[in-house]
Amino acid sequence: MNEKKLSSKPENTYQDIISKDITGAPKFLEPAANVTTGVEGIDADRYWTQEFYDLENEFLWSRVWQMACQIVDIPNEGDCFHYEIADKSFIIVNTANGIKAYYNACLHRGRKLITGHCRKSEFECPFHAITWSLDGKIVRNPIAWDMPQWNEENSRLPSVKVSIWAGFIFINMDDNAPDFHSLAHPMIKDLEPFDWDNRYREFWFEKHVKANWKTLAEPFMESHHSQTTHPQLVPAIGDINSQYDFPNAYISRQISAGATASPAMEPQPSEKEKLELMKKRGDARVEGVALEELPDEFRARTFLGKHARKRLNETTGKDYSEAKDSELLDYILYGIFPHMTFWAGYGPKLVYRWRPEPGNPEGSIMDIIMMSPIPLGKEKPEPARKVILGYNDKVSSCEQGPSSLKIVLDQDFGNIPHIQTGMKSLKSGKINFSEYTESRIRYMHQFIDQFIETGRAKKSIPNAELEH
Ligand code: FES
Numbered sequence: 445m446n447e448k449k450l451s452s453k454p455e456n457t458y459q460d461i462i463s464k465d466i467t468g469a470p471k472f473l474e475p476a477a478n479v480t481t482g483v484e485g486i487d488a489d490r491y492w493t494q495e496f497y498d499l500e501n502e503f504l505w506s507r508v509w510q511m512a513c514q515i516v517d518i519p520n521e522g523d524c525f526h527y528e529i530a531d532k533s534f535i536i537v538n539t540a541n542g543i544k545a546y547y548n549a550c551l552h553r554g555r556k557l558i559t560g561h562c563r564k565s566e567f568e569c570p571f572h573a574i575t576w577s578l579d580g581k582i583v584r585n586p587i588a589w590d591m592p593q594w595n596e597e598n599s600r601l602p603s604v605k606v607s608i609w610a611g612f613i614f615i616n617m618d619d620n621a622p623d624f625h626s627l628a629h630p631m632i633k634d635l636e637p638f639d640w641d642n643r644y645r646e647f648w649f650e651k652h653v654k655a656n657w658k659t660l661a662e663p664f665m666e667s668h669h670s671q672t673t674h675p676q677l678v679p680a681i682g683d684i685n686s687q688y689d690f691p692n693a694y695i696s697r698q699i700s701a702g703a704t705a706s707p708a709m710e711p712q713p714s715e716k717e718k719l720e721l722m723k724k725r726g727d728a729r730v731e732g733v734a735l736e737e738l739p740d741e742f743r744a745r746t747f748l749g750k751h752a753r754k755r756l757n758e759t760t761g762k763d764y765s766e767a768k769d770s771e772l773l774d775y776i777l778y779g780i781f782p783h784m785t786f787w788a789g790y791g792p793k794l795v796y797r798w799r800p801e802p803g804n805p806e807g808s809i810m811d812i813i814m815m816s817p818i819p820l821g822k823e824k825p826e827p828a829r830k831v832i833l834g835y836n837d838k839v840s841s842c843e844q845g846p847s848s849l850k851i852v853l854d855q856d857f858g859n860i861p862h863i864q865t866g867m868k869s870l871k872s873g874k875i876n877f878s879e880y881t882e883s884r885i886r887y888m889h890q891f892i893d894q895f896i897e898t899g900r901a902k903k904s905i906p907n908a909e910l911e912h
């Protein structure tokens with residue numbers, strides 16, 4: 445992949461918008477590299493064939509860092525989290541010797557050692573009772589007399605690599621994988637000011653969608669669909685002005701200005717109308733704003749920035765006087781290839797994760813997790829349990845979460861199954877991504893191909909450096 449300067453729609457970039465913020469703009473929002481991904485169509489059948497699902501299983505998922513769970517899911521010694529992705533299943537366990545992760549399969553005949561969240565002092569297989577310690581060492585084997593092929597070494601439960609950042613537990617099946625922290629460094633560094641170590645899980649939706657995992661992820665990687673899928677957002681998102689870039693080969697960003705009307709909106713709303721329209725749709729950022737007291741002359745971003753600073757100070761007791769308007773108002777999304785997104789900025793921020801369902805190229809799961817600052821004067825609240833939503837369940841049916849977000853998610857989830865079925869009728873068999881706004885998506889496909897190619901050739905995974 446070659447680095448190249450691609451431009452967003454030229455007349456008014458995201459940089460133009462934040463350069464007018466009276467607070468100035470933070471350095472980390474300066475454009476990173478773009479990559480040339482071309483304009484060629486990509487084969488649509490990679491969204492549904494068993495063959496491509498198997499290729500991803502063999503060469504992609506087995507060689508990337510993936511977010512399995514959070515430390516709060518396994519706070520005590522012996523707590524186990526059952527993480528599944530495509531056909532693979534893992535045990536993430538808290539032990540006296542740290543967090544460990546194992547393939548969730550008995551070494552005898554493969555029975556799953558756990559089938560859900562549990563607490564264990566050892567792993568006893570329910571089939572023939574061979575038992576391993578939490579450190580993966582065999583401790584009991586009723587049929588040892590009949591298993592001469594096993595010794596102490598080859599009867600250990602194989603582990604997978606574990607890495608931890610901000611309380612999230614990441615795993616990687618590739619024993620030679622580069623360290624997660626070095627690979628995700630550009631994101632970790634940029635998220636540092638936003639105190640990810642002191643947040644709590646306010647809500648967690650696990651939404652199942654009748655579509656391939658890529659069909660599910662892609663609407664969350666571009667802003668071209670805002671005007672049609674989420675028309676209510678358009679008065680307060682600079683969709684066409686968005687910035688898309690690549691801090692390294694594994695990290696990509698989508699950054700859109702908030703409290704800024706879409707350039708496509710005709711006529712353009714006044715600054716006051718922007719706030720009125722945000723209020724009308726229940727946008728949390730205008731909560732508590734007395735619209736009738738607004739001055740005659742003001743800029744919505746400046747006004748809402750001040751409001752956000754004050755509100756966050758009241759709820760957390762922390763000082764936000766140095767926070768820039770962009771850090772309070774904008775949609776700043778960091779994607780970690782291939783299946784995670786973390787939002788940057790102050791205040792409650794979202795985390796996304798996409799996964800293929802077991803054995804199903806046309807079923808996938810999206811986790812939507814809200815990580816919020818700890819309220820003033822309170823102990824860290826208990827982490828929210830996940831709410832599981834099936835193919836036909838609406839996010840709006842949940843009590844948790846702001847309604848404006850739930851409406852947006854339902855709009856996307858309403859669209860996605862029809863993308864999955866519709867693409868099968870493409871006469872050309874090709875999907876056509878736009879050059880700039882959808883560059884992160886095309887790049888994801890190209891990077892998946894690189895994983896498949898290097899995997900087949902038994903080479904190591906692609907480098908994190910972008911090629912110049
Ligand atoms: S399959 Fe686990 S003990 Fe036999």
Ligand SMILES: [Fe+2]
Binds near residue numbers: 664669673852856
């Ligand atoms: Fe969307």
